[in-house]
Amino acid sequence: MDNLIDIKGVSHAYQTAAGPLPVLDGLNMAVPEGEFCAVVGPSGCGKSTLTRLVAGLMKPDTGEVWLHGELVKSPRKTVGMAFQNPVLLEWRTILQNVILPLEIVAPSMPKAQKEARAHELLDLVGLNGFANKRPSELSGGMRQRASLCRSIVHKPDVLIMDEPFGALDAFTREDLWQTMRDLRAQEPFTAVLITHDLRESVFLGDQVIVMSGRPAHAQYTLKVDLPADRTIESLYTPEATEMLHILREQIQIAQGRAPEVH
């Protein structure tokens, strides 16, 4: 299988008033086409920086980021992004918000076709009755569902999510994990998901990469050997529990702490 994302020896430092701040140091990472890659790591280790590099919003000091066999040198239209706080435009309806990327990427597509595509996705995430509402009329979880639709409406090569479920309560979050699983089954895409939630990384990930402390490299890669149609219950199996233990240990190492014995 080809790697859709290939990150090769990437190092980067921010220039700050106090001097250079090395954030990434020799980061290597590969995501095959169609795979879901979850990334976890200590706070401030450079996870959001990594998303900006993959999206082409920033260039690394050294090393290379490849997307679909092309060296990333500038912002990419074929990348979809979702963040913790969905930035939906209040003066547009939910439907019009979801359509937005199509207006940019496919301006000549007939309006009816754009709307049909948006309706198809809103249906998949259970929001069809809300297409004509304004963002402020929806709950946080519903807004995040709409934002997910918007981030994949133009069928991006890769979907990059930076803690998209971080602001939601635990139950809504689990609902969204299931929505994400179902979306993927209908609309296969390659994804990078930054998260602080180890259960989320195991539920959604085909692989989980643990980043080290700053300046970060990929410290540990876990292949998630659970069925694709996993359920929340799958997280309570001995296999999942063992994976969660390993990840927790790796996070403690990344934080510079001795792992607790289990």
Ligand SMILES: Nc1ncnc2c1ncn2[C@@H]1O[C@H](COP(=O)(O)OP(=O)(O)OP(=O)(O)O)[C@@H](O)[C@H]1O
């Ligand atoms: N534009 C910038 N200029 C200077 N320093 C920055 C800039 N962006 C981020 N940093 C610093 O770089 C480090 C890594 O930031 P980054 O946001 O990538 O970390 P993160 O892993 O996403 O953190 P968190 O888990 O808190 O979201 C932090 O110390 C941050 O303060």
Ligand SMILES: [Mg+2]
């Ligand atoms: Mg971040």
